[in-house]
Amino acid sequence: MHFVVVGNSIAGIEAAIALRNRDAHAKITVVSYEHDHPFARVALMYIFCGQMRLQDTEFYDRELYARMRFERVRDLVTGVDPVAKRLSLKSGSYLHYDRLLLAVGSVGRRLPWPGAYDQPGMHHFVTLPDLEGVNAMAKPGMTCAVVGGGLIGVESAEVLHLRGLKVHFLIREPWYFPVALDNAEAEVVAAHIRHHGLDCRTATPIDGMERKGGKMVLKMPDEELPVDFVVGAIGVVPNTKFLEGSGIALTPGGAIDTADNLESVSTPDVFAAGDCANVTWPDGSRRPEQIWYTSRDQGRAAARAMLGDDVKYRRGTWYNSAKFFDIEYTTAGFIPFAAKPHKHQGVGAPGEEAHWQTWYQQVPGQAITQRIVCKDGRFVGFNGLGTRWDHQVFMRWIHERRALDWVLAHMNEARFDEEFVEPFRVLPSATLVDGA
Numbered sequence: 001m002h003f004v005v006v007g008n009s010i011a012g013i014e015a016a017i018a019l020r021n022r023d024a025h026a027k028i029t030v031v032s033y034e035h036d037h038p039f040a041r042v043a044l045m046y047i048f049c050g051q052m053r054l055q056d057t058e059f060y061d062r063e064l065y066a067r068m069r070f071e072r073v074r075d076l077v078t079g080v081d082p083v084a085k086r087l088s089l090k091s092g093s094y095l096h097y098d099r100l101l102l103a104v105g106s107v108g109r110r111l112p113w114p115g116a117y118d119q120p121g122m123h124h125f126v127t128l129p130d131l132e133g134v135n136a137m138a139k140p141g142m143t144c145a146v147v148g149g150g151l152i153g154v155e156s157a158e159v160l161h162l163r164g165l166k167v168h169f170l171i172r173e174p175w176y177f178p179v180a181l182d183n184a185e186a187e188v189v190a191a192h193i194r195h196h197g198l199d200c201r202t203a204t205p206i207d208g209m210e211r212k213g214g215k216m217v218l219k220m221p222d223e224e225l226p227v228d229f230v231v232g233a234i235g236v237v238p239n240t241k242f243l244e245g246s247g248i249a250l251t252p253g254g255a256i257d258t259a260d261n262l263e264s265v266s267t268p269d270v271f272a273a274g275d276c277a278n279v280t281w282p283d284g285s286r287r288p289e290q291i292w293y294t295s296r297d298q299g300r301a302a303a304r305a306m307l308g309d310d311v312k313y314r315r316g317t318w319y320n321s322a323k324f325f326d327i328e329y330t331t332a333g334f335i336p337f338a339a340k341p342h343k344h345q346g347v348g349a350p351g352e353e354a355h356w357q358t359w360y361q362q363v364p365g366q367a368i369t370q371r372i373v374c375k376d377g378r379f380v381g382f383n384g385l386g387t388r389w390d391h392q393v394f395m396r397w398i399h400e401r402r403a404l405d406w407v408l409a410h411m412n413e414a415r416f417d418e419e420f421v422e423p424f425r426v427l428p429s430a431t432l433v434d435g436a
């Protein structure tokens, strides 16, 4: 059996390792184009800042391929012929497979303005070539715009600011990072970003862009903003253009449509995992998950399916952590999208009546907040800014269906950094409101 894995990032490499751990004799080939070794894409900004070298972000030792007896092909896949079971490579050669895993990740979503990409100056911050492009462009003293208020947007704004550029951070929505934060939390982060000297503007739609006198001029309803270059951070899309016309079913958004076992819905012996895979969410909706640990889990699940196991991939309880400048962010469980504050997303059956409550507090004068969401009196989700929390403790409490009072009384058990930060305590200003 020849297993071919395209992509050596978290989904692809975890799948390849899982295949080898179960099958000592199979031929396993790992194909990717960006870097010889798996590296943590989540650390791209640290490389840009000079705080880490690319090699520091490699999450396995460099002997991995030899130890696992992986064949390594460093090339770009330009097409798949599922009838001949053959990949075409940019180098002009072909690679045959018996079972194929596509773990090709994402690329930055392109900004929709006509002519935006016709000349240099439009960048993204998702792949290593993106990093090289921004790195070559960004010089201290320049002016740039970061368009889009998600995680990649805030990280891009931060590192460009650190390099000495004047940064306009432009967000269409009324709140910063609306998929993860509510209005109060978003305002805490936005105020912090402004405090660092960035021009952080929410509720700022951009109608288009034109080039004038060597500048890119962003057109907003009441203003034209000239900048030296733009970083587009309006999300990512599956990196699957090379599959168009292959017969492998893609969703309208370009994700590889998979069955519960992560095999293509259209094409036997072709599997997908990670950012590029269309999967079923716990609430039954279908879209890519596009985060690090779910990509890892999908890679491992896809490997089992490729080996013939009866697999049904479903993500468990959601969790994640990140940093907005120096503000730590932890989330666990169900936190409704702030952009739709009263829509229940992913908890309970559709149409189910439930009593939702939200407990919230902010430490006065500090960028420290905690939000606890309860459904029918039971803890279902946590969002925290400004201090580090152990999401595994919260996930246990969610599964144990703890009551709000119990959670508040035990919060210090979920803390990291006890020696640096004041212990958690319920403040007189804490609020408890109906709704989630």
Ligand SMILES: Cc1cc2nc3c(=O)[nH]c(=O)nc-3n(C[C@H](O)[C@H](O)[C@H](O)COP(=O)(O)OP(=O)(O)OC[C@H]3O[C@@H](n4cnc5c(N)ncnc54)[C@H](O)[C@@H]3O)c2cc1C
Residues within 6 Å of the ligand: 006, 007, 008, 009, 010, 011, 012, 031, 032, 033, 034, 035, 041, 042, 043, 044, 045, 075, 076, 077, 078, 103, 104, 105, 106, 125, 126, 127, 151, 152, 155, 239, 242, 273, 274, 275, 276, 290, 291, 292, 293, 295, 320, 321, 322
């Ligand atoms: C700046 C940044 C910060 C992030 N921060 C976080 C975070 O804090 N927390 C979090 O959970 N997630 C974060 N993410 C998202 C996370 O990095 C992704 O969800 C994860 O990397 C997806 O893994 P993957 O294996 O599916 O694909 P990717 O990591 O995108 O890797 C794709 C692989 O496929 C290869 N490839 C692609 N196309 C081809 C082709 N045609 N031929 C050959 N090889 C190909 C690439 O070389 C690469 O090896 C961040 C992403 C970025 C860009």
